[in-house]
Amino acid sequence: xxxxxxxxxxxxxxxxxxxxxxxxxxxxxxxxxxxxxxxxxxxxxxxxxxxxxxxxxxxxxxxxxxxxxxxxxxxxxxxxxxxxxxxxxxxxxxxxxxxxxxxxxxxxxxxxxxxxxxxxxxxxxxxxxxxxxxxxxxxxxxxxxxxxxxxxxxxxxxxxxxxxxxxxxxxxxxxxxxxxxxxxxxxxxxxxxxxxxxxxxxxxxxxxxxxxxxxxxxxxxxxxxxxxxxxxxxxxxxxxxxxxxxxxxxxxxxxxxxxxxxxxxxxxxxxxxxxxxxxxxxxxxxxxxxxxxxxxxxxxxxxxxxxxxxxxxxxxxxxxxxxxxxxxxxxxxxxxxxxxxxxxxxxxxxxxxxxxxxxxxxxxxxxxxxxxxxxxxxxxxxxxxxxxxxxxxxxxxxxxxxxxxxxxxxxxxxxxxxxxxxxxxxxxxxxxxxxxxxxxxxxxxxxxxxxxxxxxxxxxxxxxxxxxxxxxxxxxxxxxxxxxxxxxxxxxxxxxxxxxxxxxxxxxxxxxxxxxxxxxxxxxxxxxxxxxxxxxxxxxxxxxxxxxxxxxxxx
Amino acid sequence: xxxxxxxxxxxxxxxxxxxxxxxxxxxxxxxxxxxxxxxxxxxxxxxxxxxxxxxxxxxxxxxxxxxxxxxxxxxxxxxxxxxxxxxxxxxxxxxxxxxxxxxxxxxxxxxxxxxxxxxxxxxxxxxxxxxxxxxxxxxxxxxxxxxxxxxxxxxxxxxxxxxxxxxxxxxxxxxxxxxxxxxxxxxxxxxxxxxxxxxxxxxxxxxxxxxxxxxxxxxxxxxxxxxxxxxxxxxxxxxxxxxxxxxxxxxxxxxxxxxxxxxxxxxxxxxxxxxxxxxxxxxxxxxxxxxxxxxxxxxxxxxxxxxxxxxxxxxxxxxxxxxxxxxxxxxxx
Numbered sequence: 067x068x069x070x071x072x073x074x075x076x077x078x079x080x081x082x083x084x085x086x087x088x089x090x091x092x093x094x095x096x097x098x099x100x101x102x103x104x105x106x107x108x109x110x111x112x113x114x115x116x117x118x119x120x121x122x123x124x125x126x127x128x129x130x131x132x133x134x135x136x137x138x139x140x141x142x143x144x145x146x147x148x149x150x151x152x153x154x155x156x157x158x159x160x161x162x163x164x165x166x167x168x169x170x171x172x173x174x175x176x177x178x179x180x181x182x183x184x185x186x187x188x189x190x191x192x193x194x195x196x197x198x199x200x201x202x203x204x205x206x207x208x209x210x211x212x213x214x215x216x217x218x219x220x221x222x223x224x225x226x227x228x229x230x231x232x233x234x235x236x237x238x239x240x241x242x243x244x245x246x247x248x249x250x251x252x253x254x255x256x257x258x259x260x261x262x263x264x265x266x267x268x269x270x271x272x273x274x275x276x277x278x279x280x281x282x283x284x285x286x287x288x289x290x291x292x293x294x295x296x297x298x299x300x301x302x303x304x305x306x307x308x309x310x311x312x313x314x315x316x317x318x319x320x321x322x323x324x325x326x327x328x329x330x331x332x333x334x335x336x337x338x339x340x341x342x343x344x345x346x347x348x349x350x351x352x353x354x355x356x357x358x359x360x361x362x363x364x365x366x367x368x369x370x371x372x373x374x375x376x377x378x379x380x381x382x383x384x385x386x387x388x389x390x391x392x393x394x395x396x397x398x399x400x401x402x403x404x405x406x407x408x409x410x411x412x413x414x415x416x417x418x419x420x421x422x423x424x425x426x427x428x429x430x431x432x433x434x435x436x437x438x439x440x441x442x443x444x445x446x447x448x449x450x451x452x453x454x455x456x457x458x459x460x461x462x463x464x465x466x467x468x469x470x471x472x473x474x475x476x477x478x479x480x481x482x483x484x485x486x487x488x489x490x491x492x493x494x495x496x497x498x499x500x501x502x503x504x505x506x507x508x509x510x511x512x513x514x515x516x517x518x519x520x521x522x523x524x525x526x527x528x529x530x531x532x533x534x535x536x537x538x539x540x541x542x543x544x545x546x547x548x549x550x551x552x553x554x555x556x557x558x559x560x561x562x563x564x565x566x567x568x569x570x571x572x573x574x575x576x577x578x579x580x581x582x583x584x585x586x587x588x589x590x591x592x593x594x595x596x597x598x599x600x601x602x603x604x605x606x607x608x609x610x611x612x613x614x615x616x617x618x619x620x621x
Numbered sequence: 622x623x624x625x626x627x628x629x630x631x632x633x634x635x636x637x638x639x640x641x642x643x644x645x646x647x648x649x650x651x652x653x654x655x656x657x658x659x660x661x662x663x664x665x666x667x668x669x670x671x672x673x674x675x676x677x678x679x680x681x682x683x684x685x686x687x688x689x690x691x692x693x694x695x696x697x698x699x700x701x702x703x704x705x706x707x708x709x710x711x712x713x714x715x716x717x718x719x720x721x722x723x724x725x726x727x728x729x730x731x732x733x734x735x736x737x738x739x740x741x742x743x744x745x746x747x748x749x750x751x752x753x754x755x756x757x758x759x760x761x762x763x764x765x766x767x768x769x770x771x772x773x774x775x776x777x778x779x780x781x782x783x784x785x786x787x788x789x790x791x792x793x794x795x796x797x798x799x800x801x802x803x804x805x806x807x808x809x810x811x812x813x814x815x816x817x818x819x820x821x822x823x824x825x826x827x828x829x830x831x832x833x834x835x836x837x838x839x840x841x842x843x844x845x846x847x848x849x850x851x852x853x854x855x856x857x858x859x860x861x862x863x864x865x866x867x868x869x870x871x872x873x874x875x876x877x878x879x880x881x882x883x884x885x886x887x888x889x890x891x892x893x894x895x896x897x898x899x900x901x902x903x904x905x906x907x908x909x910x911x912x913x914x915x916x917x918x919x920x921x922x923x924x925x926x927x928x929x930x931x932x933x934x935x936x937x938x939x940x941x942x943x944x945x946x947x948x949x950x951x952x953x954x
Contacts, residue, residue, distance in 0.1 A: 078927075125948040177639075191827035193818075208826060218813055299813035301773070301953055310674045313777055313944055315703070394846070459674060461683075468683040475687060488687050571676045575643060575669045575689060586649045588676055592814045594846075 071146055078536075079436070080538040081571040086432055089425060090444040093451060093503050096462025097328065098453075098616035100299030103465070104321035118310050119319035127306060127323075134218050134289060134302040134330075137227070141288040142281055144228025148380075149235035149280070152373045154265065155170045160358035161366035168240070169371055170612060172233045174380030175557075178564040178581065179230035180293030181600050184382040184593050189387070191216040212594065225296040234278035234287075238515055238555065242276040243269060248356040276517050278338050279511045283452070286331055286507065288603035290455040292567055293585075303327050304455045317461070326459045328353065331453035335446070380566060385604065391597035408602045411579040414494060415562035415606075418501035419509075423555045425502065427508035431543060434517050434525070435535050445510065449559075451575035452507035456500075456567030463500050463572065467491035493574050505561045516550030517543075558608035563607050580606065641667040642884045644943040645677045646694040646872060653694065656900050660891050666884050672886055681709050681876065686862060690876040691885035694737075697779040699786075701734040701872045702937040704905035710734060710874035711882075713889055722911040726932060727870060735932075736870035737892050740834045740906035741926065742784050743866070745820055746852040751829040758860045759788065759867070760777055762830070763803025771807045772828035776952035777944065780816070780869060785943035787867045787929065787936045799850035801950050812953050817841060817850070833870075839906025839919055858926035870910065 121275060145384030146319050156168050174182075188194055197214055215224065246269055270277075292304045303323060349498040361369065392399050429448055467490040475485050490496060520543065527536040533575045544551070566581045573582060580603045587596035646653065650672050657668045671677075678700065693710075695701050701838050704710045710733045713719075719728070719735070727736035744762075746754040751770075760772060773781065788797045809828035819831035820841065831854075841851035858866045873892060875885045891897055898914035908916050915921070923924055947953070 090636070118740055121945055122948065125945075126951065126954065192827045193821045198825060199902075218811070299811050299953070308675065309777065311679065314941070317679070380644040456669070460676070461679060464680065468685065468687075471687055472685065487689065488684060491684065492687075492689060570673045571680060573671070575671055586651070586672055590649060593815060 082428070086429060089428075090447045093506065095449050095466050096459055096503060097450060097454070099465035100321040100324050100458065100462045101178070103317050104325055106318070106321075106392045118314045118316035119322050121314075122306060122310060122319065125303070130301050130303050130306045131183060132251045133295075133300055133423045134304075134327075137223055137261070137291075137300065137302060138219055138288050139222025139283050141227040141231065142284055144225055145232040145284045146277075146281070147233055148232035148376050149227060149239060150270075150277075151588065152376065152539060153236050153239035154243055154269070154371075155361075155369045155373070157240050157246070159365065159369065160363035161361040161369060166451060169368065169612070170377045170381070171236055171373060172611050173377060173608070175233040175560055176604045176611055177230065177381060177384050178293075178566070179227050180297060180566070180588065180594070181292065181388075181584070181603075182230060182380070183223070183226040183294045183297050184588055184591075185384045185387045187217050187221075190215070190222075194607075207251060209598055209621060216439055218298045220300065223295055223300055224288075226294055226298075227291060228284075229376075229596065231284045232376075232380075234283045234557075235277065237557075238276040238511075239273055239281045241515075242273040242519070245355075246272060246356055251356065260387075276515050279515055282338060283511055284333060286452045289327060289331065292457065294456055303330075305460055307455060311457075311461070320461075323534055324454060327455070328450065328453055331450070334602040337399055358510075385601075388601050388604075391594040392601065395594045395597065398595040403578075404580065404599045404602055405585050407578045407580050407599070408606055410577060411563055411581070412605075412606060414497060414579065415501070415559045418498045418505070419559035420557045421498065422502045422509045422558045423513075423551060425506060426513045426554055429510065429549065430513045430517055431539055434543070435538075440492055444598065445514075448469075449507035449510045451503035452505065454504070456504065456565060457568075457571060460571035461505055463496055463503070464491055467499075471511060492573075494577070496572045497569060497574075500572055501558075501562045501565065504568065505558045506567070508557045512554035512557060513547065513551050516547035520546055520577075553614060559570050560607040561611050564604060568587055625840045629922075634947045640665070640884050641669060641814065641879065642691045642881055642888050643688045643689045643775055644668060644670045644692045644694060644888075645681060645876070646670050646672045647674060647677060647696045647700060648694050650671070656892070656897050657905060658840050659896065659900065660888060663891070664889065665933040666744040678703060678707070678709065682707060686878045687940050688876060689880060691879040691881045692888055693874050693876055694871070695873070696871045697783055697868050698736070698872065699779055699783060699937055699940050701729075701736070701870075701874060702934065705729065705731075705733040709875050709877050711879065713875050714886055717891065719893055722822060722895075722913055724910070724912065726873075726930070727910045730934075734872050734874045735889060735893060736872040737898075738871045738905070739868050739910055739928070740780075740836060740866065740871070740907055741858060741866050741868050741928070742780060742857050743833055743835045743859045745823060745831045745833050745838075745839075746857055747823045747826075747829045748853055750826070754830070754855065754857045756862060757830075757857050758863070759784065760800065760860075762807065762832075763800045764804075767807045767830055769807065769809050770829040770884050771804065771829040772809050772822045773804075773812050774815055774819065774832075775812045776947040781832065782940060782943050782947070783869045783936065783945060784832070784867050786930065786939040789942055789946075790931060790936050791864065794939075795816060796947050797943075798950065801946055801952060806952055820854055821847075821850045835908075835920070835923065836906035838923075839917070841884075842919070850930070856923055857880050858924070861927050862927070864931070865929040866909075868928045870933065871907070901941055917952075 094220065100562060152171055156164060156171070189196055191197065192209060198213070200206070204212070254268055259267070282283050290304065294309065295302050295304065303326065307320050307323045307327070310316050365577060425448065429445045429621050454462065471488045471490050474489065475487070478486055524537060525540055527541055533541070564581060566585055569582050570580045570585065573579065580599055584593070584596045584599040584603065587593055650670050653670070657670070659880045661667055677693065680694070681690055684690070693704060694921065713731050713735065724737065729735070736815055744754060744757050746757070761767070767907045776785070785797065785801065788800060792800070816833035816837045819833055819836070822828050823831055827858060835856060840858050841847040860866055873889055875882060875889065879885050893911060895911060895914050898911040899908035902917045902920065906917060906920055909918065
């Protein structure tokens with residue numbers, strides 16, 4: 067925190083305000099660089115007119131946009147399906163093994179979507195073991211003889227992404243449901259409302275901010291996905307960005323399409339914000355927490371059946387498949403380099419998560435203390451990075467950092483020293499910056515949700531007692547939102563461990579993260595040979611998930 | 622700040638270290654590691670590799686004169702020429718041994734790039750269902766008799782792009798578009814997976830014919846689980862009666878601002894010399910470019926073949942046209 071307790075309020079305020087502005091600008095830098103790239107070509111005369119964008123627009127761009135939209139909506143559908151009911155069950159009912167189930171439901175977060183997608187396409191493809199054995203049993207000869215769910219379709223990709231991403235919604239919703247007000251329920255019960263009606267008219271609408279934040283995260287993540295959709299042979303806007311930049315070689319048109327993607331996200335966020343602008347949800351938590359209803363045996367069994375099924379699909383089946391790969395290709399997998407890679411991954415992710423969490427606290431508490439359009443704007447800016455596909459972000463970062471390196475070296479050599487090389491763009495600095503920019507939306511979301519449910523009269527009371535803002539923060543805000551802070555840190559950590567495209571491009575020499583190590587095999591469709599690496603990704607992400615479940619239990 | 626200082630120290634200490642070569646590689650490290658290890662053992666020069674399938678050229682461009690890259694290894698010829706075109710490469714020294722062992726066709730006329738291995742774009746056919754296809758031509762893939770019988774990976778993959786560009790070089794754009802539409806109409810499924818996945822699909826009876834590089838067959842024969850796929854197909858060298866099969870190359874350039882140029886040149890020489898060429902042949906089942914190195918026994922058992930003699934530089938001229946055509950006919954959609 068940049069707030070000094072003894073400094074006079076105006077200086078401290080100025081300090082915070084300047085530093086947040088500065089940070090927001092830095093976080094905006096890659097986007098600014100991209101926008102500049104996308105329009106610069108119109109002003110600078112180039113020898114050969116770059117027609118990539120119009121070529122794409124003429125041929126395939128509309129298909130790509132349609133595919134992107136259908137993947138995003140499909141993923142949202144599946145993610146909500148997997149998250150909402152279980153979140154409610156876990157918060158509302160008491161049943162055998164509820165605590166365990168609560169944990170298990172978050173486990174799929176540990177598996178990167180591209181890994182489970184690989185495993186499922188392998189298993190469910192026409193040439194995979196399931197269809198092959200079906201063909202043997204029923205003596206079918208060709209694909210025309212029977213119908214089977216085509217995994218490499220929009221539905222398949224949405225299902226995979228939904229399975230990998232639903233825990234975001236689950237986590238946020240369960241928290242909100244858990245903290246729901248008992249008074250409202252009782253009032254509704256007195257008025258004779260059925261439990262079903264109470265859920266649909268009171269609890270779900272009250273949980274809308276959490277649901278909206280969760281859905282926005284899922285939507286952005288699925289929009290920016292590259293690995294999974296590529297595996298499913300579905301061309302989306304991300305494909306268009308990759309193609310125009312890396313195949314057509316036109317950064318300008320890649321930047322244009324990225325800006326288009328950004329526009330989608332901003333529209334999405336704005337629509338969502340606008341629709342609940344007039345709503346204000348505060349939870350005046352008086353008295354005890356809402357008691358849990360005891361679930362009947364049949365109900366418990368039903369809950370376990372559904373949730374267990376989701377967890378099996380999202381976690382245990384991929385996990386066991388990886389373990390079996392490990393045994394099948396024992397020799398290739400027993401490799402000590404992966405231990406080094408997991409160490410560096412762990413360190414890198416922890417640093418980035420720490421920075422992202424601190425920034426989220428800074429931005430959100432500023433907006434809390436001094437609510438203004440400007441501060442809200444800064445907050446929104448610092449969350450934009452999530453929507454940029456990793457590769458594009460990597461380029462967006464390389465542009466300004468490369469320039470910075472150039473200047474630094476010019477400066478240093480002008481002083482008569484040796485060149486220092488790429489100290490910004492060629493070190494872990496670039497990677498950490500990328501992670502922070504990309505995943506700040508997650509930490510912001512988590513902290514923001516915590517602030518949203520914190521009644522403002524707490525602040526008023528504190529102000530009346532003449533407590534400084536800093537004191538209000540440390541004595542009141544922080545203790546209340548501690549679980550959210552831990553959640554923010556851990557979620558960002560997990561994402562950093564799994565992140566692939568930006569790591570591929572930005573990592574320094576002789577540096578592999580687990581994800582890039584696994585990818586070099588997966589990209590050649592030989593995930594089997596790096597199954598141990600994939601398992602380590604899961605283990606490294608599971609540790610924070612276990613911690614996460616612990617911190618959540620504290621309510 | 623601490624991090625910054627730390628990285629500064631790391632870099633400065635890195636500069637003081639012994640001789641080394643920094644490699645930007647489009648090829649997976651596990652494919653080249655054994656060869657690089659041999660190089661380090663022989664010369665004492667360390668190698669550092671960074672691998673990415675995409676984006677390395679763009680990274681190189683952005684890094685400009687500060688780039689740490691010495692050598693760039695690519696897996697197709699388009700990238701070699703792109704590197705040269707964009708001014709990211711520099712001349713290597715054409716030593717007597719390079720001149721003697723590597724044929725002209727596989728070296729840049731201005732000594733900017735050097736091919737290291739050859740790979741043939743083969744046609745795989747189902748032993749059980751496709752009959753004898755040893756006389757097949759790429760042109761035949763558009764023939765209606767193959768309707769619903771062809772599998773391939775994405776049209777935009779460099780290997781397929783190279784093939785389409787060579788079709789344009791030989792037949793012109795209009796004719797290639799008709800051909801590409803024909804192939805698209807014959808596909809058994811949307812382009813997906815890699816070259817091995819197509820062979821697997823043939824084994825499972827999803828299609829009869831697929832496009833794939835030859836070395837994948839060797840790789841599959843070595844894998845206990847994939848050997849059954851490999852045994853289900855015949856390997857055919859297309860266009861043997863006329864211009865010959867389309868070949869692609871993997872290769873290397875010395876980066877424009879290479880900080881360790883001398884070491885990079887040494888590595889280049891090493892990669893083109895017989896020991897490394899034979900290793901490429903044995904480990905990766907590729908065809909060596911050196912006249913004095915031999916393909917592995919397995920690869921030799923696939924027989925002699927005639928290769929398309931059109932210079933790679935001519936084919937590469939049509940790369941963008943090929944890409945546009947593939948989008949235009951919605952090949953991947």
